[in-house]
Amino acid sequence: MTDHSFPKISRRGLLVGAGALAAAGTRPARAVLNIDINQGNVRPMPIALPDFLTGGPTEGDTGRNVTAVITGNLQRSGLFAPINPAAFIEKIANSDKVPSFPDWRAINAEALVTGRITRQGDGRLKAEFRLWDVAAGQQLDGKQYFTTPDNWRRIAHIISDAIYERLTGEKGYFDSRIVFVDETGSKDRRVKRLAIMDQDGAAVRYLTRGDDLVLTPRFNPSTQEITYMSYGQGDPRVYLLNIETGQREIVGNFPGMTFAPRFSPDGQRVIMSLQQGGNANLFVMDLRSKQTTRLTDTPAIDTAPCYSPDGSRICFESDRGGTQQIYVMSANGGAAQRISFGEGHHSTPVWSPRGDFIAFTGQARGSFSIGVLKPDGSGERVLTQGFHNEGPTFAPNGRVLMFFRDVGQGPSLYTIDITGRNELKVPTPSYASDPAWSPLLS
Amino acid sequence: MRKATAISAGLHAAVLLWATLSFSGKSFDVTPAESLPVDFISEKDFSEMTKGVKDAPKVETPKPLVEKKSEEPPKPIEEAKPKVTEKKELQAAKEAAQPEPQPPKPDPIADKLKQPDEPKQAKTEQPLPPKKPPQKPQPKFEPDKIAALLDKRDPQRSAATGVEANATPSLGTAAGSAAQLSQSEIDALRARLMALWNPPVGMQDASQTQVTIRIRFRKDGTLAVGPQVLTSGSGAQFTAMRDSAVRAVFVGQPYTMLRPDHYEQWKEIDFTFDTKQMFHDLPAR
Numbered sequence: 272m273t274d275h276s277f278p279k280i281s282r283r284g285l286l287v288g289a290g291a292l293a294a295a296g297t298r299p300a301r302a303v304l305n306i307d308i309n310q311g312n313v314r315p316m317p318i319a320l321p322d323f324l325t326g327g328p329t330e331g332d333t334g335r336n337v338t339a340v341i342t343g344n345l346q347r348s349g350l351f352a353p354i355n356p357a358a359f360i361e362k363i364a365n366s367d368k369v370p371s372f373p374d375w376r377a378i379n380a381e382a383l384v385t386g387r388i389t390r391q392g393d394g395r396l397k398a399e400f401r402l403w404d405v406a407a408g409q410q411l412d413g414k415q416y417f418t419t420p421d422n423w424r425r426i427a428h429i430i431s432d433a434i435y436e437r438l439t440g441e442k443g444y445f446d447s448r449i450v451f452v453d454e455t456g457s458k459d460r461r462v463k464r465l466a467i468m469d470q471d472g473a474a475v476r477y478l479t480r481g482d483d484l485v486l487t488p489r490f491n492p493s494t495q496e497i498t499y500m501s502y503g504q505g506d507p508r509v510y511l512l513n514i515e516t517g518q519r520e521i522v523g524n525f526p527g528m529t530f531a532p533r534f535s536p537d538g539q540r541v542i543m544s545l546q547q548g549g550n551a552n553l554f555v556m557d558l559r560s561k562q563t564t565r566l567t568d569t570p571a572i573d574t575a576p577c578y579s580p581d582g583s584r585i586c587f588e589s590d591r592g593g594t595q596q597i598y599v600m601s602a603n604g605g606a607a608q609r610i611s612f613g614e615g616h617h618s619t620p621v622w623s624p625r626g627d628f629i630a631f632t633g634q635a636r637g638s639f640s641i642g643v644l645k646p647d648g649s650g651e652r653v654l655t656q657g658f659h660n661e662g663p664t665f666a667p668n669g670r671v672l673m674f675f676r677d678v679g680q681g682p683s684l685y686t687i688d689i690t691g692r693n694e695l696k697v698p699t700p701s702y703a704s705d706p707a708w709s710p711l712l713s
Numbered sequence: 714m715r716k717a718t719a720i721s722a723g724l725h726a727a728v729l730l731w732a733t734l735s736f737s738g739k740s741f742d743v744t745p746a747e748s749l750p751v752d753f754i755s756e757k758d759f760s761e762m763t764k765g766v767k768d769a770p771k772v773e774t775p776k777p778l779v780e781k782k783s784e785e786p787p788k789p790i791e792e793a794k795p796k797v798t799e800k801k802e803l804q805a806a807k808e809a810a811q812p813e814p815q816p817p818k819p820d821p822i823a824d825k826l827k828q829p830d831e832p833k834q835a836k837t838e839q840p841l842p843p844k845k846p847p848q849k850p851q852p853k854f855e856p857d858k859i860a861a862l863l864d865k866r867d868p869q870r871s872a873a874t875g876v877e878a879n880a881t882p883s884l885g886t887a888a889g890s891a892a893q894l895s896q897s898e899i900d901a902l903r904a905r906l907m908a909l910w911n912p913p914v915g916m917q918d919a920s921q922t923q924v925t926i927r928i929r930f931r932k933d934g935t936l937a938v939g940p941q942v943l944t945s946g947s948g949a950q951f952t953a954m955r956d957s958a959v960r961a962v963f964v965g966q967p968y969t970m971l972r973p974d975h976y977e978q979w980k981e982i983d984f985t986f987d988t989k990q991m992f993h994d995l996p997a998r
Binding site: 304309311312350381439440 | 756757760899902903906907908909910911912913914925927939948949950951952953954956957958959960961963964978979981982983984985986987988989990991
């Protein structure tokens with residue numbers, strides 16, 4: 272027994288020894304251990320936002336307000352968890368000085384934003400901020416802006432975007448606005464006015480008086496213009512409205528009703544539906560030459576067109592197959608390809624500014640949902656579902672969707688992440704519907 | 714009395730002797746079994762083997778080790794599980810029984826009477842003599858049907874006897890002595906960093922999903938110098954990714970799970986942070 276096993280062992284021992292020698296020979300003297308970390312723990316990042324310092328008592332509130340707006344923005348994004356200021360240990364007295372990082376580490380802050388608002392000699396405000404990485408103990412970003420004092424909110428949004436982009440690696444969406452339909456009055460005598468506000472629901476301004484009914488406002492991606500559908504006495508028509516001047520004009524000179532307008536990505540054209548008998552077809556109008564082109568010619572209702580971000584394709588809703596579904600075709604018309612095959616109806620498609628998704632309103636089994644699918648029709652996902660959800664619109668970075676929901680009395684605006692998380696109600700003065708998110712203002 | 718004592722003593726001695734010889738003989742057998750071949754794998758390789766990869770291609774299960782010996786496997790299987798109450802059985806039983814000349818007296822009469830009439834009656838009256846012999850012999854009779862009894866499902870744990878000498882890795886580290894950095898220490902370190910690392914969401918659809926960072930540790934588990942980023946890149950997504958990894962490494966210190974007696978091995982570690990497997994089900998272009 273032992274006679275047999277002994278030579279075996281020794282042979283293996285030799286092999287092992289030879290292997291060890293070979294390994295020792297080929298490896299560097301001290302191999303560096305390599306460890307793969309292939310899973311993370313995605314969670315809101317704890318961030319400390321002490322009030323911005325101010326140069327004097329006149330700007331006292333501004334500093335606090337700017338911080339409050341930034342805090343609100345970051346919190347609502349769902350990606351940050353602002354720390355309660357009551358927990359702060361260090362009191363920032365000089366925003367140029369390197370903060371005492373152990374004090375911020377002690378309250379588990381991972382990032383810290385310090386800043387200062389000072390009034391310049393010419394009356395303008397100077398806003399500075401620094402973004403610190405508490406763990407690494409270094410500055411990540413630092414910028415300063417000059418603006419008029421009444422523009423402080425805009426500055427706060429711009430700073431929020433800078434922080435967001437630096438920490439998430441993605442463009443922000445805070446410096447943007449929402450145009451929507453403000454609804455007041457009783458249910459049977461609703462007054463609908465066009466209104467515009469910051470994406471966080473602040474600074475609401477009304478654009479129409481409410482004499483006519485307004486629907487589906489849409490932003491021009493490049494100018495301060497919106498297009499919408501309105502009807503008072505005559506047929507519903509598509510209008511163009513300049514936000515700054517209040518100037519209004521009818522788009523196209525069509526005999527029938529026009530509806531569901533939307534700008535092309537370059538802002539030079541408006542695409543919309545034109546009713547012809549019981550059918551509706553898509554038309555596009557060049558805003559400069561006023562030339563109109565017919566894109567579809569079907570005995571069906573083609574509506575809710577939306578360009579892809581590169582302007583090469585159009586997604587729209589059509590009932591040509593029997594039920595309302597989403598189709599994609601070339602921006603010049605031609606054959607359309609159906610992309611929605613999920614349960615129920617699919618309507619109001621909107622192409623993400625990133626191009627990766629098309630959001631839609633789904634309708635199945637008596638409930639309305641907001642969902643996304645890829646432009647090739649794959650990966651359909653429902654983000655939220657309920658009694659009534661409708662009209663999605665993408666944030667400029669394509670990460671957040673806004674839509675309106677009516678649970679009975681009247682509609683309200685909501686935002687939701689494209690992952691389906693972080694659903695939030697957007698504060699509006701009264702009932703609100705048909706939101707449209709603007710591109711980034713800066 | 715004496716005789717009995719002597720016999721008892723003798724037997725005891727014999728048993729003891731037998732036990733000593735036979736047990737000691739067996740104990741020699743055990744030793745060579747322990748000298749298993751040792752695979753040289755690094756800690757990384759071992760972790761790779763054991764962690765499971767989400768995006769790995771599907772590996773086909775190895776072919777069954779059992780060779781099929783029978784030409785027509787389905788038939789034997791059916792016959793292997795006989796159902797006693799079935800009519801076919803009964804007929805088969807009769808056929809099997811008929812050639813045997815021993816019980817011929819009841820057979821012809823009963824057959825002629827009951828076959829044209831009703832098969833049910835055959836069950837009640839006839840079965841006793843022919844039933845007993847065929848039930849057992851049927852599976853056993855044909856030698857080529859034995860193959861049907863073998864389990865032909867794909868082997869599940871027998872892969873270890875397949876082509877690879879050892880498909881199921883055992884804990885054999887590169888320098889497998891006890892005073893080395895153990896796998897559990899590495900796993901604890903990895904688990905800590907996974908818990909702390911908050912990868913930026915912008916990485917979801919980024920082309921570059923990896924960043925490698927070299928860390929030099931002090932003996933107390935804190936960082937000796939700032940992390941050294943080995944991956945080069947640019948752009949907002951890269952910087953956000955890099956900073957998130959650096960942040961995790963900073964926040965995690967001191968790394969007390971690394972024992973000082975193995976310091977030589979962990980005083981410098983390269984960490985590769987990779988989001989590729991993280992956002993599998995989330996939107997990606």
